[in-house]
Each structure stands twice: as C-alpha cells, then as structure tokens.
Amino acid sequence: GAVVSQHPSWVICKSGTSVKIECRSLDFQATTMFWYRQFPKQSLMLMATSNEGSKATYEQGVEKDKFLINHASLTLSTLTVTSAHPEDSSFYICSASAFQGSSYNEQFFGPGTRLTVL
Amino acid sequence: QKEVEQDPGPLSVPEGAIVSLNCTYSNSAFQYFMWYRQYSRKGPELLMYTYSSGNKEDGRFTAQVDKSSKYISLFIRDSQPSDSATYLCAMSRGSNYKLTFGKGTLLTVNP
Numbered sequence: 277g278a279v280v281s282q283h284p285s286w287v288i289c290k291s292g293t294s295v296k297i298e299c300r301s302l303d304f305q306a307t308t309m310f311w312y313r314q315f316p317k318q319s320l321m322l323m324a325t326s327n328e329g330s331k332a333t334y335e336q337g338v339e340k341d342k343f344l345i346n347h348a349s350l351t352l353s354t355l356t357v358t359s360a361h362p363e364d365s366s367f368y369i370c371s372a373s374a375f376q377g378s379s380y381n382e383q384f385f386g387p388g389t390r391l392t393v394l
Numbered sequence: 395q396k397e398v399e400q401d402p403g404p405l406s407v408p409e410g411a412i413v414s415l416n417c418t419y420s421n422s423a424f425q426y427f428m429w430y431r432q433y434s435r436k437g438p439e440l441l442m443y444t445y446s447s448g449n450k451e452d453g454r455f456t457a458q459v460d461k462s463s464k465y466i467s468l469f470i471r472d473s474q475p476s477d478s479a480t481y482l483c484a485m486s487r488g489s490n491y492k493l494t495f496g497k498g499t500l501l502t503v504n505p
Contacts, residue, residue: 280437308490317402319482319495320438335492369437373490381490385430385437 278304280372282386289360290394297355297389299370305350306372310383311343314367326353360393367391397421400483400496409505413470417483417496420464424485424494427459429468432480432498441468441481473503 279302289295312320326332326347334340344356367390371383400417430438444450447461456469480498
C-alpha cells in the first residue's frame with residue numbers, strides 16, 4: 277500500500293508557541309489530504325480537508341486561524357498549531373488519497389504526531 | 395445521537411475465538427463502510443471496505459453491512475494475538491468524501 281509519513285512523531289512545546297506538523301505522501305501524488313485529531317480513547321475527528329493548491333475546508337467548530345493548513349504540493353501538507361495551549365495536546369493524524377475516478381479512493385494514514393503543550 | 399456508535403469495549407478473547415465487532419449509524423446517506431485497525435500510537439490501516447449492503451470476505455475477516463438496520467459488523471475467525479489492536483469502523487457518503495469514525499473497540503487476544 278501507499279506510504280504516508282508525518283514529522284515530527286512527537287513534539288513538546290510551551291504554551292503560546294506555534295508548532296508545525298508535516299504530512300508527506302512518499303510514493304504517490306495525493307490530490308486530497310485530511311487532518312484528524314484523536315484524544316485518548318476517543319475517535320478520530322476530522323479537522324479539515326485540503327486539496328492541492330486550494331484553501332482547506334474546515335469542519336464546524338475548528339478554528340481556521342488557529343490550525344493553519346497548507347497543501348502546497350501533491351506530496352506535502354502542513355498543519356501549524358498557532359499559539360498552542362494545553363487543551364490542544366492531542367494525537368494529530370493526517371491521511372492522503374489520490375482521486376481514481378469511479379473506484380474507491382482509499383485514505384492512507386500517517387503514523388500520527390503526538391503534541392504535548394506544557 | 396452520534397452519527398456512528400461503536401462499543402469501545404475492551405474486549406478480551408482467547409486465541410482461536412471468533413470475534414464479532416459492530417457499529418450502528420444514523421445517517422442513511424452513508425454508502426461506504428470501512429474497518430480500520432489501529433495499533434497503539436500508530437495511524438489506522440484499512441482492513442476492508444464495503445460499498446452499500448452485503449458481505450465481503452478477506453481471509454479470516456468478514457465484513458457485513460445491513461443498511462436497512464443501519465448496522466455493520468466485522469468478524470474475525472481464528473483470532474490471533476497479533477490481532478490485538480483497536481478496531482475502528484468508518485463511513486462515508488462517497489468514495490472521496492470525509493470519513494466519520496466510531497470510537498473504536500479495543501481487542502485483546504490472549505495466547
């Protein structure tokens with residue numbers, strides 16, 4: 277299957293600072309990338325959907341000015357958590373898919389980034 | 395009511411047992427139904443997907459979808475300790491639409 281990487285895998289930052297997380301599709305061109313957040317023992321919650329070269333579409337309740345998403349190329353999307361606070365501590369997971377016409381467009385998930393805000 | 399409901403467990407079974415996992419949903423617009431496996435601190439990996447109602451089998455895994463009851467199941471036959479993980483159901487309205495996940499069921503298969 278296709279490979280999606282995330283960097284960093286784990287980050288600790290101080291409250292008020294910004295953190296950037298990278299998501300890369302290593303062996304395919306991703307027309308769409310998704311960003312999810314997962315709290316302990318909770319489900320993955322979609323934060324936003326981004327298509328290469330377009331502005332991201334955010335889910336209801338997700339602050340677009342706080343969670344900045346850039347999808348500059350078909351293999352790279354970044355999520356920047358601005359002015360992070362302890363409540364932003366979570367497991368952030370990206371996924372990527374390539375449009376394949378009528379067949380099912382599987383989302384391939386990255387390994388996730390654990391963010392801890394002190 | 396949440397769009398997708400899944401019993402979080404935990405579920406503990408002996409090796410070789412048949413495992414039954416299930417989800418219910420409320421949105422009749424869902425057309426694709428997926429099962430993902432997630433190991434601790436890792437991203438989910440797709441096990442199977444089903445379009446609309448019916449059954450699908452892949453090795454020891456069988457997925458069933460009953461759209462009339464808004465109920466989906468995943469069966470694991472001859473369960474192995476390596477099957478120990480969290481199993482998440484997910485659904486979408488179309489092949490390139492966002493996924494809505496259940497909470498996940500933590501499964502432990504004891505040797």
